[in-house]
Amino acid sequence: MAQRISESLELVEQNGKSQIKCSKCKQVLCTAEENYKLSAVYAEFPLSKAGPKYFFRPSDKFILREYYCPSCGILFEVEMLPKGMQPVWNIEMVS
């Protein structure tokens, strides 16, 4: 039985292992002990991606990083952080 992790992620027991899957297409991403973002595909954008350009100062200090399912493309998470910073492991559930 799948345990919900977020809108598009779930935790599933399979063959004695806890795995994180995309809840939309059931693509296996990683084990419960790993950061799902490292198994997602990502893209980086300027902050103005979130809205019209005139709301944002021209700045390359911070970026939006989007993480998608590598199979169906659903957007798992949007991070706001400095360029080059590692992904935040934002969900670490105990299986």
Place this chain on the structure above:
Amino acid sequence: MEKGKIDPIALEILSHKIWQITDEMARVLERTSGSPVVYDVRDYMTAIYDTEGNAVMVGCGVVFHGAATVDAVKYIIETYKEDPGINDGDVFFANDPYISACHQPDVTIITPIFFGSEVVAWAASMCHIADTGGIDPGGFCTRACEVYQEGFRSPGIKIVENNKIKKDVWDTILNMVRDPGGVGLDLKAMIATGETAKSRIFEMIEQYGVDSFKLLCDEIINYSEKKLRGKISQLPDGTWRSMEFLDDGKKLLLSMTKKNDSLVFDFTGTDDQSINNRNSSLSATKGAVFGALAPLLCYDIPWSQGILNVMDTIVPEGTILNPKKPAALTEGPIGPAFLAHDAAVITISTMLNSSDEWKEEATASWNPSVSTQAFAALNQHNHFIVTIFMDIQGGGGGATPCSDGVDTGGMLWIPTTTMPNVETYELILPILYLFRRQTKDSGGPGKYRGGVGGEYAIVLHDSPSGEAVMPPYGCIGGEAAIGLGLSGGYPTLVKQYKLVTDSNISHLLKSWNIPEYVEDLNGDVSLLSQSDVWHLHNDQVFYQNWFGGGGYGDPLEREPKLVLKDVLNELVSEECAELIYGVIIDNKTKLINDEKTKSKRITIIKDRLNKQNKYTI
């Protein structure tokens, strides 16, 4: 109530009675203070404490202070019980952020409540006063680098003795502030709330007895703790993290761990303290966490010490969330502490969102800051006035797993706040509003959209001096996006302050033309930096926007008809509808083009899958 026992029904009724007392204290404060910060914005707090200073009931004011004022009351009890002593008829003033306050302008007035010769309870109220006599007017001291530059600061001083205001203390405090009339009225309003609390608690004690009243206080605290632990134990175990940034790049990291029925908020990994005033006191940081926990998980639990007992907070010393003396801290509550609050909202909500039963309680960030500015000038009545623009209270609510955020819905950490009226400010300040409205595209996009924020523009009007000083405050959300989304939702916009100089506004107003956008004016439009103190002169126009709420879920999953509705209501632009939501609206008919929308969304998905970048560490 039987002796030594309180049955559940009596506990429920009487805890509401005490809640009503804090509400009545709040009404007294609103009706006595002359400050729009108090009666419109409700930037205050009222609460009742037990004999040891534990919070029995925190009222619905600024929730942050529920945690901070516990420190103030306990400090008074521990430090001053012998000298100068604590007696019936005393009232204390406290505002030291290194002991209890969020920052100096947040003054707490603390009243011991005696029945006979013993203390049976304490009452406290807090409000944000207009000025503390620091280096910049308005109490936020943009240029301060040490706490000594931020104005009057007391760990605790007796301001009333034997039911009489101590004139020497009173005169000393008001002698140090730029608006003694306004500040004096605020202090008297807070003193009045203590009298209200006294009379209501006497009535309860006369009906039920001292021992039963004290037992009630203990039981409320125990009940809060038990109920919150019960809720938490139903949620999955795990660690949830959020990272947020000041505009200068300083980082805050929160790791919230839930195990069984305990919650630990660990800020290890947060950057070192700032050399300017962008530091949060420890009290403000703990208050920020309480300010997230109370509305999200404790909306049906008395806000008492019981909640604080569950909340374990780790805040390393020497960081922007717990600086060492003599670091300046006046921007703490509306800077780093707000980031701490936002991070707590995100981590608690991400935890709630991991449960099928509790997911609908989750929310993306609400309006994540009160970045705004003070205003100091000779007004149209020739009176020198200092106040703060608090239009930003009408911020957007965070989207949830089942609904859009509330448009200009308020603030999560002041549940009862309102926006001040335009007419209030125009009555007391030499200004005219050109417009104030909701801001298109300010709600974070998502399957469910964040609520929109707002914007306004003002000019000086009937100003005797032709000038106003406007020290800004708020070191977040100008470059780094805050107000984060959840589960694929986007953050809200980044705020902006603009000044139009050499404008033709006087000419336009004389001919009854009010500009819709500041860009429609002649003159030079410049973006203002929050590192400076601003000045507004005649024929200049000042503009500000403020935050909406974060979005929830992938915007491509938003129903196209909802996107169309947003566009028709001018909450989302057609540009955003296409680029972010993938919804194409026909220019002429203003109807959704279903084929083109389907095709656009497929194209966006293909673009995502073509990326094939994976992060490796």
